[in-house]
Amino acid sequence: MLRLDRVLEYSTVSAEQRPQLQFGDAVSEDPQSTAQTLALVAQAEAVSTDTKVRRLNPDWDDARVQAEVERIHAETGAAVPDPIQASALG
Structure with a gap:
């Protein structure tokens, strides 16, 4: 863009000057986005x-x-063994 500005005579900035970009240590995902993503993949099982x-x-x-997984399973009833798998083992 700097070269284009120079060629079109919109700017006198040298095309050789390059911008310096710096990124932070970490970028955290938006909590709402994370929740929506998890809800969608959970719904799809x-x-x-x-x-x-x-x-x-x-x-x-x-x-x-x-x-935490064990607490969630106990609260949701997912901790109950699958009767089909239990009969196959026994």
Whole structure:
């Protein structure tokens, strides 16, 4: 764009000057966007509870994630074993 401005005589800035860009250490995703994404993949049954918890809490260790997954499963009734799989094992 600087060269084009120079050629069209809109600017006297040298085309050799290049902009300096600096990015921050991290860019965090908008919480609403994360929630919508997780809701859509959960509705499609395309994501595990473990993955959802890790996505929402990337700084948690494995033990804390597992504890949260177990709490969610207990609250939603997902902790009940599948009767078809249980009969196949026994």
